[in-house]
Amino acid sequence: MIKTPHLVAEQAAPAALPKGSPRPWWEGRPFVAAMILLAFVPFLYPAIPPIVDIGGHMGRYKVAADLATSPFLQQWFSFRWLPIGNLGVDLIVVPLSKLLGVEPATKLVVMSIPPMTVAGMLWVAREVHNRLPPTVAFALPLAFGHPFMFGFVNFALSMALALLAFGLWLRLGRLGKSRLRAILFVPISFIVFFAHTFGWGTLGLMCFSAECVRQHDRGRSWWMAILRGAYHAAVMALPVLLVVLWRTEATGGLTHKWFDWDYKWQYLLRMFRDRWEAFDIASAAVVLAVPVFALIHPRLTLSRNLAFSGLMLAATYVLLPRIVFGSAYADMRLVPFAAAIFILAVRFKNETRFPLATWLAVAAVGFMLVRIAGTTASMAIAWNRQKVQLQALDHVERGSRIAVLVWDRCERWTLRRSDHLGAIATVRKEAYTNDHWPMAGSTLMTVRYPAAGWFQRDPSQIVRDPGCRHEGWSVRAALYNLPHDAFDYLWLIDMRPIPADWVDGWRPVWAVKGSILLKHVPLSEAGEEQRLRTLRTVRGPGR
Template sequence: MMGDIPDDPPRWWQTRWFVAAAALIAIVPLIWPEIPPLVDLPGHMGRYRVQLSLDAAPWLSQWYNFRWSLIGNLGIDLLIIPFAKLFGLELGVKLIIMAIPALTVAGLLWIAREVHGRIPPTALFALPLAYCYPFQFGFANFALSMALALCLFALWLRLGRLRRFRLRAAIFIPASCLLWLCHTFGWGVLGVLAFSAEMIREHDRRKDAGSGHWFASWFRAGLHCIPLSLPILMMILWRSGDHVTGQTTDWFDWHAKTQWLLMVLRDRWLAWDVAGAALLYLLLLKGIRDPAIEYSRNLALSALFLTAVFLLLPRIVFGSAYADMRLAPYVIAIAVIAIRPRRTMSLRHAGVLAMLGLAFFLARMGGTTISYWMFAHDYRTELAALEKLPVGARVVSFVGYGCRNEWRMSRLEHLPALALERKLAYTNDQWSMAGAQLLTARYTIAGGFAHDPSQITTTRWCLREWWRPIGYSMARFPRDAFDYVWLIRTAPFDPSYASDLVPIWRSADGTSALLKVDHTKPAPDIADSELIPKRLLELRDLIRRKRAAEAAAAEKAKAAANPS
């Protein structure tokens, strides 16, 4: 499992100071933005505000149902309790988010050190994946759990190398439970990595003893991983509750999986991000074909196991989307750090590889820093509307979006939640999925505008999406449920749809505005035929008739079964 440690002194990329410097460089893009510009993060911050402020703002309980429960998705939800007391909610969240890429970088380099004996120069190419697409999407608990899983895997390898198996079991029984509590995905990945590492270690040990049978190695590897198994009971408790919802579906979508592999570095600029991914794949190919470098059997097997999981995972697990997409960058990261120079490679050649890897890392961090600075400017522009919003307001928000999946996501999709976070206002962008989140919306009078994705608006009806055109949303949102309308970079719409709304703030370019509902004026009376295409009206009527027929049949069957 271990590479031989050479007698010569470590090179600059193999020192502790380099690992510390790389971890610090990884946080640079997040220093400037007040709110880390990750797509879903503002929505999570709204939930944190509810959990922290139910006693101080009792009206929140009229809008949201918040209930603590044992779920495998509580990482920052738990950490923010002490962090908010020490630093305030926004700074507390920022500090936790800043720790994620730093821990990811440190974990990758530590794993490389444990497996190869020294950090190989090729490992530096994996470091930009600390800002992978799932992190950019704002899967905060997931990204934190993956960063911790990498560090824990490195510790697992170290204790195994030192043959401290009892100490390892004592540490990893509680550590695996805490990791599962952070996010189930991190625990699962740690289990896959640990099992594959133990298979190689057991096989090599038995091979040296003349009995290197793979089945015996597999069995012994499973025994070594028993300290990681306690969260299975926690998983059963979580998924067997009456409150749990969410399907597991959309299997083997090969087109989507191919896209995820191209999007591992997706941020703002398509050519720049795809070129970065292409460089990683070129390096992986060279690991196969170049006689000067090779793959570690340990991490190569880990990468193969993770690849199998990625291929088998559906897109939606327990109602949470993009399950397979989340794993893709970490498959690549493990495969990249599996590569190492052969003994025949000269120190000069290794130094050149390290400089190229460092240049790639610095270039990606520089690009991400610029990108985040631009997103932070967008946030400041839009959040100026909150200065005009009173505390405790009932706000329906509409964010402009396109039917096409644009490479540069606006990062505004859940910005309305900052009205909840800063002004304790009702916003309609919270997820409402029992069993997957601690918070669900209970504001029934808002109807179809109570929760995500009702805040997303488009210029037209989009195929296979629940999003509504801005005109429909403006004409149909329930006026009695809301006092304010927050428009964030929406498309133009017929002014008659807002005849009962009074502008109180507007952005310089006119695409964003805060409007107040004038309850003394009647809501616009717009016919469905003006808002909905004829084919959609016909489909809606067909669905209504089908549901009515099913209800009548069920009532008839019930009456037949109970004639009294």
């Protein structure tokens, strides 16, 4: 028989307090409501959520919603719905945009993902411990972890749904309603799958591990518990047929970068990566320290149920490659959720010691408030910058072709939120931009504009200086090779100072510090005065 590690609780969680007994404040409904509502705060102010990939997503939503009625979009894009595991936000925003418009619909859906994630975490903790542990709020800021801030919105939605579904799985198991659970989780598995395959796989792992523990607690050996756990979790296996069909029809999309330990270590430190490196790394250290503290403290421990789920997610993180089917950062996406599961596992060994519990609860809520305040400030700073940059679109005709170049400052900690800002031109002006990312088998939109050459799609908009860690266009090479006649405008975003002769043939029509919009004109029309104006206007953050 497999023995349970002594560092985690052997016995089940203690029962809830008797009905009518006063509960500590961190277990009450006002606390739950406050934590969920706090998760809405960071995105209340920005009109567009200022996360990295959101512009490209919004461009796709616009194409899906208006392609049939827009002759401009029809020139460059095609779109068809497919039953693939990467549809989550698209399925909600596209129909909702018919009522609200793409931008408000996107904001409404994206800002709802963190509160859903928080609600899922709280439900899981409540079901496992029969109460909310005082440390639970340490996990809640991970709803705004690196994957979400990077703009993986379909993935983030699927993980929010997976946590909510996991809470339901635990509750039905606790109530002994295994048959009802099996019936419900067939459609639930498809819902989570269509949001994003990753969430479906994570849900299966969590449910399997939790069921193994439940079966063992009912007196079965660990080997039999594993077999029973697999049997119960198998009700969620049907979407694998869609995976086989999807990947059979797909072309390209390599899976590689296995066991890249340097990146895997960095992703642990980057689980909160947003704007301020010291703040984000310190927050990651706090999160990693909480379960360690529980293991060494004489009165605390980890629930076997969630500890095993956390270990399974951690093992999956180690085994996952960095790129799966051409989709990058596959392993990175799992880090905040594995960390959250370990924190949710923390509990008292026996009865709750209220002086210690109160201090833990105050510290956890304080951590939540500090992270929410930091995220809110970061979003406001980013949106204030983007709001000014997007004024360039007031000077662009509808249906224009825009070459966008964004300067990469070589792996700075602060997330570069302008990578797909240019795609907002597709949303507002039905324009073509070169920062959309069609990938075989994983997206629904196709870009076709052969005249643009290399500048048809992402990542042609990213330009770097020599010496950067990642390869790519240099600023000068990109401007030299840009097919001028294929574009009406050149939009340089967050650009460093460049020589005026690099933009010969383009006339500036709008500029702010670091960003400039130029219109294509024959070189003969750009006299010396215009060249001097360009030189004065193309200024970067360092000037």
